[in-house]
Amino acid sequence: MAYSNKVLDHYNNPRNVGSLDKGSQSVGTGIVGAPECGDVMKLQIQVEGDRIVDAKFKTFGCGSAIASSSLATEWLKGKTIDEAMQIKNTQIVEELALPPVKIHCSVLAEDAIKSAIADYKKKQGEAQS
């Protein structure tokens, strides 16, 4: 399979690899996928006010899955929660020039973003109640 230069760049130099403290009140964690499907993404955001100040990921998956989650963390940093919710898988497909068989990687990245935000919001709800 031929990869786009952008996929190769993210694969060779993944951005924001690592983990944030999942117990922290200001951190939202999303884990999506399953090992038997060949993809698991863990994406975490750190939020101050309503702005994402940091994002980290770890991904088990093909090069396109790694690139999709790496790109997602890049895009998340500096965005507000509402802006982050607007990120669509199709934008990831376009940016990384993913072929049709790899579209599921971008879908997973979008799911990971939404899942991390949901986790963060849940923590805030629990804190208020």
Add this chain to the structure above:
Amino acid sequence: MKLPIYLDYQATTPVDPRVLDAMIPYFTEHFGNAASRSHPFGWEAEAAIEKAREQIAALIGASSKEIVITSGSTEAINLALKGAAEMYAEKGKHVITSQAEHKAVLDTCKHLEKLGCEVTYLQPDKTGRVSVEAVAAALRPDTILVALMWANNEVGTLNPVREIGELCHSKGVLFFSDATQAVGKVPVDVEADHVDLLCVSAHKLYGPKGVGALYVRRKGPRVRLVAQMDGGGHERGMRSGTLNVTGIVGLGKACELARLEMAEEAKRTAALRDRLEQRITSALDFVHLNGNREHRLPNCLNLSFAFVEGESLIMGISKIAVSSGSACTSASLEPSHVLRAMAVGDDLAHSSIRFGIGRFTTEADVDFAAEQVITAVKRLRELSPLYEMAQEGIDIKTVNWQAANH
């Protein structure tokens, strides 16, 4: 060192220069049609083919009259299975095979089912082996054919061919073995091993692509097949079509070299295979051998690297040419059917790599490959949420991924 390093000898092999030398005169100087009986051009081609037939037969303990030339293993498999099913339809319609066979066998069996045959797909054990007991238990009065591979193309596991052959002969059932990966790598003797039909492919043993052969037993029992290709009645009516003289000469020469050099080569490649495995496993944890440590090809090593996905690993080791059982390397998005049949677990199937070692592999190649793999696996595990969980002591098999997703 010339990069990338080729470690995919189960996929194909380069033509041995000695094979190429043998072939070249038959492109230009001796270009005759082997079926031309009226002039020396035809006689020369026919003589070359007869010599090649002898060379092929000698490697597998057959007689040259039992060799039917084909375009390769896939065609030989189609001819053997469809040809036997059609010829012996009166006797029965039951065929036994295994889930770990090559697609050429499995898809041909699917076709037979459409034509009214019943096929039993035996599940191999965790090492990819089908036991003679499993075959015995599946035999029925109407079983006409058992089709089981000699050596598995993905994991290199050898089936107990001789025991299965003896069983089949004692029950009067035909035995076909896809020996594509075995011929030239391990000893094959159709008499001692009680095989009735067996296929060979030239490009897996340093011959050219596009040529192969089907061994068809002539006595004890005499096997008859219905031709699947009609025409001029070549190959004793079993496979019409003008013979690929250059390719057949190449197959013959490749078989001769294999017969003379196999024992030495097997020893050498097995040592390289073990060196590769030892280097990798001494530097990395969570590495699983897929296959059978005792009964296996000397030149195949299939490893799963837990918590790392196969395609991303292949990207990380782009200086070596290998294959993966991962879904992502095929169009189907399904992991290897062989590893699935072996119940390896889909997560490990996704992280499998097949290293194929061959005639032109050196110790330096293997050491370089081991380095590349170790570096890439370590890097990808740094990226892997599953490796992180494993280090935290979480068993990923116990995680409810559905729940974790929400």
